[in-house]
Amino acid sequence: xxxxxxxxxxxxxxxxxxxxxxxxxxxxxxxxxxxxxxxxxxxxxxxxxxxxxxxxxxxxxxxxxxxxxxxxxxxxxxxxxxxxxxxxxxxxxxxxxxxxxxxxxxxxxxxxxxxxxxxxxxxxxxxxxxxxxxxxxxxxxxxxxxxxxxxxxxxxxxxxxxxxxxxxxxxxxxxxxxxxxxxxxxxxxxxxxxxxxxxxxxxxxxxxxxxxxxxxxxxxxxxxxxxxxxxxxxxxxxxxxxxxxxxxxxxxxxxxxxxxxxxxxxxxxxxxxxxxxxxxxxxxxxxxxxxxxxxxxxxxxxxxxxxxxxxxxxxxxxxxxxxxxxxxxxxxxxxxxxxxxxxxxxxxxxxxxxxxxxxxxxxxxxxxxxxxxxxxxxx
Amino acid sequence: xxxxxxxxxxxxxxxxxxxxxxxxxxxxxxxxxxxxxxxxxxxxxxxxxxxxxxxxxxxxxxxxxxxxxxxxxxxxxxxxxxxxxxxxxxxxxxxxxxxxxxxxxxxxxxxxxxxxxxxxxxxxxxxxxxxxxxxxxxxxxxxxxxxxxxxxxxxxxxxxxxxxxxxxxxxxxxxxxxxxxxxxxxxxxxxxxxxxxxxxxxxxxxxxxxxxxxxxxxxxxxxxxxxxxxxxxxxxxxxxxxxxxxxxxxxx
Ligand SMILES: Nc1ncnc2c1ncn2[C@@H]1O[C@H](COP(=O)(O)OP(=O)(O)OP(=O)(O)O)[C@@H](O)[C@H]1O
Ligand SMILES: [Mg+2]
Numbered sequence: 001x002x003x004x005x006x007x008x009x010x011x012x013x014x015x016x017x018x019x020x021x022x023x024x025x026x027x028x029x030x031x032x033x034x035x036x037x038x039x040x041x042x043x044x045x046x047x048x049x050x051x052x053x054x055x056x057x058x059x060x061x062x063x064x065x066x067x068x069x070x071x072x073x074x075x076x077x078x079x080x081x082x083x084x085x086x087x088x089x090x091x092x093x094x095x096x097x098x099x100x101x102x103x104x105x106x107x108x109x110x111x112x113x114x115x116x117x118x119x120x121x122x123x124x125x126x127x128x129x130x131x132x133x134x135x136x137x138x139x140x141x142x143x144x145x146x147x148x149x150x151x152x153x154x155x156x157x158x159x160x161x162x163x164x165x166x167x168x169x170x171x172x173x174x175x176x177x178x179x180x181x182x183x184x185x186x187x188x189x190x191x192x193x194x195x196x197x198x199x200x201x202x203x204x205x206x207x208x209x210x211x212x213x214x215x216x217x218x219x220x221x222x223x224x225x226x227x228x229x230x231x232x233x234x235x236x237x238x239x240x241x242x243x244x245x246x247x248x249x250x251x252x253x254x255x256x257x258x259x260x261x262x263x264x265x266x267x268x269x270x271x272x273x274x275x276x277x278x279x280x281x282x283x284x285x286x287x288x289x290x291x292x293x294x295x296x297x298x299x300x301x302x303x304x305x306x307x308x309x310x311x312x313x314x315x316x317x318x319x320x321x322x323x324x325x326x327x328x329x330x331x332x333x334x335x336x337x338x339x340x341x342x343x344x345x346x347x348x349x350x351x352x353x354x355x356x357x358x359x360x361x362x363x364x365x366x367x368x369x370x371x372x373x374x375x376x377x378x379x
Numbered sequence: 380x381x382x383x384x385x386x387x388x389x390x391x392x393x394x395x396x397x398x399x400x401x402x403x404x405x406x407x408x409x410x411x412x413x414x415x416x417x418x419x420x421x422x423x424x425x426x427x428x429x430x431x432x433x434x435x436x437x438x439x440x441x442x443x444x445x446x447x448x449x450x451x452x453x454x455x456x457x458x459x460x461x462x463x464x465x466x467x468x469x470x471x472x473x474x475x476x477x478x479x480x481x482x483x484x485x486x487x488x489x490x491x492x493x494x495x496x497x498x499x500x501x502x503x504x505x506x507x508x509x510x511x512x513x514x515x516x517x518x519x520x521x522x523x524x525x526x527x528x529x530x531x532x533x534x535x536x537x538x539x540x541x542x543x544x545x546x547x548x549x550x551x552x553x554x555x556x557x558x559x560x561x562x563x564x565x566x567x568x569x570x571x572x573x574x575x576x577x578x579x580x581x582x583x584x585x586x587x588x589x590x591x592x593x594x595x596x597x598x599x600x601x602x603x604x605x606x607x608x609x610x611x612x613x614x615x616x617x618x619x620x621x622x623x624x625x626x627x628x629x630x631x
Contacts, residue, residue, distance in 0.1 A: 005484055005527070007505050225494055225503035228485050232478040239476040242438060243490045243545065244464035245500075253497045 049265025053258030059298035062234030067159030073281030075263025108175030138259035182277025297346025424604035469551035
């Protein structure tokens, strides 16, 4: 009994869980779907980046952000700015009064590229900006809020307000941002046409791979002492503080990490869908992203991915037939999940399905799959 | 007391003129007391006397309006909560505060005094040193059999012990315990007294307690607090026979 408690990165069940998800994303989907559907599911998976970040912030750390769309959008916009500049060559835009600048700037009587667009001529700088801009913004919000010990509902409301302000800002500054239409008509990435079927398939796989990178990071964080500290802070913040931790720093870190994940998702969204607009930044998409995580199970990073896929698939299916009912349905789904299955799909799985499976297999093994705070198994 | 205390380097903790006012109500009012090395100071007093508030002020949870708290020559009133902890002050809360979703082992691990920065925590390794120390503390607090149990499943008394263990693993110079035997059975109280007597050998302890039998078992000196002020101070015997104390506290 008295041996070192191993703290391996994956338990056997978690490893199987990762493998199954990888098989679904990399083998099953590409096999059964045509390019159009695959691209659609690739788009859904970009939201999964946000949901995974929310599992860390909200599920583990108890920090509910209702403004993750802001970081998704900032990542997406940084990518879109690069693609837009590449699409706006003087030849392509020769009919404009100022050729060589994005079309929406020309429509808004701008005669030169704003200085802060200049770095987005470079792919390297743009890719750096995809991560750095949203993370820097999250850092500023985090320092301002968590240092003052703003938390809980107040934090949620403030992040929601930030999402609203961000949308208004983007829409209002249409000469610089493309306004309500967003940045559209994106064509090539370093000369590679992203609109072809082949490109869409490749981007789907790149997106899947990046999602697994984020899942791997999230898994590492959850299994580190920092992951356990988040759970501790969620329940007994004062005890953590009076054990010698500067609690705010940990909250800032996890909020920035969630923002980074969201930003990668946003950039991949732009690449796969071919545009970015304020409708992915504001309050409604931000809340939808929280619902994805809640449905999947806010304690489970893999659950968050399934939740995202399921809700989005349902959205596409139902909103085609009953567009007006969808929002109501989504609200009802959220309430149902919170009331009946507070741990979402992952909870249903680990509390109802797994025990039965285990009984069937009757192989005495410890450790639950992706149900969050698992105690270290004495190996 | 006051006169020869000034500048005496032998005190671990010197509280002088400590005052806090909540909207004009002085919960702690011009309070002074001094704690020696290896002393077990017990603070008693009726409900609302300001006992918990005194600990809150020392550990930085509540900001003082006036006064000074010197710990080994450092002024604690100007330090952040986590800095006070790192200076060597540990504090147990009145209601047991443990991490219910984590195992006993993990509860102790999080209190191990290493890897307290963001990146320190991210790359913290559960090495032999950590493991050995956790086992050592677990044995001391009678929880070596429960290491893999979730803290939520512990009894109330065991949670109290766990929280004490979480402080011990940091090896603080000054340990402050707010009602450590509240909700414990008689047998558990005896074990806790034993535990405290062992702990005191290496450090100073401030204990808030209502149970007089328990106080007698552990106290080096007793401070009686009443309406935010020291009513009486000295050995248990002296305090018990102080007519002022009998009147406000022990009498009923
Ligand atoms: N943050 C606060 N704001 C306002 N009043 C407070 C605050 N904290 C404590 N008080 C008041 O200060 C007084 C002392 O409270 P304290 O908790 O220190 O008492 P105590 O001696 O620990 O009592 P008990 O034996 O019941 O634990 C009480 O009247 C309480 O209502
Ligand atoms: Mg009290």
